[in-house]
Amino acid sequence: MTSYTHDQKDLELMKMAITQANISEPVESAYCVGAVLVAATGEILSTGFSRELPGNTHAEQCALDKLPDIGLIENGICYTTMEPCSTRLSGNKPCVERLIAAKVKKVVMGIKEPPNFVECSGVDLLRQAGIEVLVVPGVEEECLKPNQHILQTK
Template identity: 35%
Template sequence: MRRAIALARAQVGLTGENPAVGCVIVSAGGVVVGEGATARGGRPHAEEIALDLAGAAASGATAYVTLEPCGARSSGAVACADRLVAAGVARVHVACRDPSPYAAGRGLERLAAAGLLGEVGLLADEAAFLYADYRPPGPAAR
């Protein structure tokens, strides 16, 4: 998770309205097979980048994500929680919950329903600075 926090830290202030997120995917053997951070302007998301790099090696792996993976996308694209499930990731650990009224809880619900949700709050104290100034867009109906 510390590596994911470092990846996100490098993107703070560069991701538009989106928060800076870091994601690291580690194989069952302990090898980092993919990593990413939210790109400039907010897209692609960290999980998308990490999963693309990991490819088939994501199957059975563990993902460490600094912010709850999105459970819905305003763009209509596949949500990161769904991408993690589809990739066959075995476990997802999350540092911080998403404060966005549009997204809060959706990703965690999807991961839990698929049996993938690991620890929520892993190194949350160390990751909290990433989202201290994050002001999500206005409320949206869930």
């Protein structure tokens, strides 16, 4: 079951994540995703976008890796334009595992991961770990836009 958020602050932070996704360089083998990490205090800790850092990195991974201390995000929120991955074809640790290990309390996302590469079970795994997952309605088109290079060819 999908739970939605209509909080204006969630929409603003999702727009920031969408801006990050649009910076991501398109490649045929991966989506362009953006992420924003927010501390429990409401402070924006870091942002990230797909392939921002070396090593075929995902947006959430980049945002987490840029933190000076992973403990800063404990009980915080990850805003991401696309459902955090549960399977990595590259062999990297899935973003769901990273977010669970970082002890975030909530993930706010724009869209579910389209099934072009893998069947993603990120939402289910996050909820099983006790992490609240919410969807910002009305941003689907903006979240899919930087991924047209994949979605139009499949």
